[in-house]
Amino acid sequence: MDPIFNPYAPGAGSPPPELAGRNAVREKMRLCIERLRRGKPAKSMMLVGLRGVGKTVLLDQMMKDAEASGVVTIRIEAPEGRSLPAVLAPQLRLGLLKLSRTEKAKDMAIRGLRALAGFVGQMKVTFNDIEVGLDYEPEPGLADNGDLEGDLTMLLEQVGKAALAGETLVAIFIDELQYVPEKQMAALISALHRCAQLQLPLVVAGAGLPQLRGRMGEAKSYAERLFDFPAIGPLDAADAADAIVKPAHDEGVDFDEDAVTLIVTYTKGYPYFLQEWGKHAWDVAAASPITRLDVETASRQAIATLDESFFRVRFDRLTPAEKRYLRAMAELGSGPHRSGDIAAKLGRESSSLGPVRSNLIAKGMIWSPTHGDTAFTVPLFDEFMKRIMPGEAWMQADA
Structure with a gap:
């Protein structure tokens, strides 16, 4: 069939044509926003799940939903190697500038921009990766003490008040x-806690790997009472089928039922x-309908594509010792596995x-x-490890 009309969108954070199975989480975020707008308490939200479950897509859709309801949105990514202040400050500036164009919020937004100037001026001493334009002179004593936790709290307070x-x-x-260092994570949680205590209309929706919940609890013991942590996992069979069938149907193409079943089985x-x-x-x-035989042929190409990109880009970041560790995990199955069992497999x-x-956790x-348990963050990575390191030669390789 004509690839020009192919409706599917595999890619990092690419929105699928059918966002199946996520309405409950979107509705939870909508209720959170509407409660906070009315001065009622609501928890911020942290989406947690493995790679490939669609956390980024869902986060972006939730942001679009929020924008459609008329709220001011800020979007950042916390990449490895950059500080939270460095990625947050420029976006806070844009949000405050947007608020300053509203007559009712103008004065408070300008005060927020002065707080941002003080914050950036002090944080540059600690974090030399901050680059942001400043629109107003700092106000002495406003978010400029040089303590990240206290200054970020004061800054977000001003944003919430605006x-x-x-x-x-x-x-x-x-x-x-999950890439935010613990002290910076603690500062963010503390700032959000203060905004919640003051009943300010400010909310955070985050996304990260499953270890995010534990990391936030280690940063601040009250984190689990401050946030909801919906687990974003694989789709059930009905939603997975919708994700396949509906986009094709919109293009006038059908799937045989057993073809859909096979795709759901392969992809889990x-x-x-x-x-x-x-x-x-x-x-x-x-031609339509797409058959089971078509899916069987396509599966070989899909696996080869995943091996060359989605899996390989992660594999190539690993040291030989790390590769052997993951190969030992794969030998035991999809997991999770006891650390002692992995060690025993490696002798x-x-x-x-x-x-x-x-x-490997840090990566x-x-x-x-x-x-004591260990699990892959990338679905089906155990199968890839067996393909790329076949046989038993890996067991004798030098660590």
Whole structure:
């Protein structure tokens, strides 16, 4: 069939043509925003889940929903190697400038911009990666003490007060939140806690790998009472089928029922993989309806594409010792696995593998669902490891 009309969208954060199975989370965020706009308490939200489950897509859709309701939105990503103040400050500036164009909020927004100037001036001493234009001179004593936790709290207070004056709400969306260092995470949580105590119309929606919940709890013990942590997982069979069938139907193309069942089986309902299989099934098929045979042929191409991109880009960041650790995990199955069992497969003591395991957690490759357990953060990565490191030669390789 004509690839020009292929409706599927595999890619990092690319919105799928059918955002199936996520309405409940979107509605929860809508209720949160509407309660805060009316001065009622509501928790900020942190989406947690593995790679490929569509956290970024859902976060962006929630931001679009918020914008459609008339609130001021801010969107940042917390990449490895950059500080939270560096990525947050420029976007806070844009939000405050937008608020300053509303007559009711103008004075408070300008005070927020003065707070931002003081904040940036002091934080540059600690974080030399901050680059942001300043519109007003700082106000002495306003978010300029040089203490990240206190200054960020005061800054977000001013943002919330500007939103309150403007009879609106500021919603901050943060992706890849697991990369924020603990002290910076603690400062963010503390600032949001203060805004909640003051009943200010400011909310944060974040997204991160499953370890995010534990990291936030370690940063501030009250984090679990301040946030909701909806788990974003694979789609159930009905929603996964909708993600495949509806986009094709909109283009006048149908799937045989057993073809859909096979795609759901191959992908285990993970949204990114559904898009990959849908794309290749469309390109392989000669005509509608797309058949089980089409899907079987497409599966070989989908797996090869994933191996070359989605999986390989993560594999290439690993050291030889880290690759062997993950290969040992794969040998045990999809997981999670006890750390001692992984060590035994490698013929090592668990204690000697601690640094390797810690590095893999820091790289976002594995996480610990419970104490002593280890699991992949990337779905189907165990199958990839067996393909790229076949046989038993890896067991004798030098660490």
